[in-house]
Amino acid sequence: MSIESIEDAVFKALANGKRRQMLDAxxxxxxxxxxxCEKFPEMDRCTVMQHLKVLEDADLIIxxxxxxxxxxxxxxxxxxxxxxxxxSQYAGHAMxxxxxxxxxxxx
Numbered sequence: 229m230s231i232e233s234i235e236d237a238v239f240k241a242l243a244n245g246k247r248r249q250m251l252d253a254x255x256x257x258x259x260x261x262x263x264x265c266e267k268f269p270e271m272d273r274c275t276v277m278q279h280l281k282v283l284e285d286a287d288l289i290i291x292x293x294x295x296x297x298x299x300x301x302x303x304x305x306x307x308x309x310x311x312x313x314x315x316s317q318y319a320g321h322a323m324x325x326x327x328x329x330x331x332x333x334x335x
Contacts, residue, residue, distance in 0.1 A: 235313070238306045241286035246271070247279050251288060251302060258301040
């Protein structure tokens with residue numbers, strides 16, 4: 229899979245608010261699919277599983293089976309890669325522009 233298609237999958241996964249909420253829910257500790265269903269009672273199990281599939285396809289979660297349970301672990305590396313590739317570069321540029329504006333206003 230190319231870097232662009234990986235990034236597209238991550239952006240697609242993060243574009244949905246419910247999926248971001250699911251990632252927030254497993255940020256501190258992995259949760260079972262059942263626990264995620266209980267955290268999101270407005271969604272049926274099938275919808276939760278569909279969201280988990282999108283997150284898994286983007287490599288944002290790593291599922292682990294333990295007996296009959298599926299534990300969903302956060303994989304933050306794709307988010308870090310997006311940050312490194314996109315956000316950090318643009319944030320640096322924005323800070324330079326703001327610094328120049330500040331200097332001009334104060335000068």
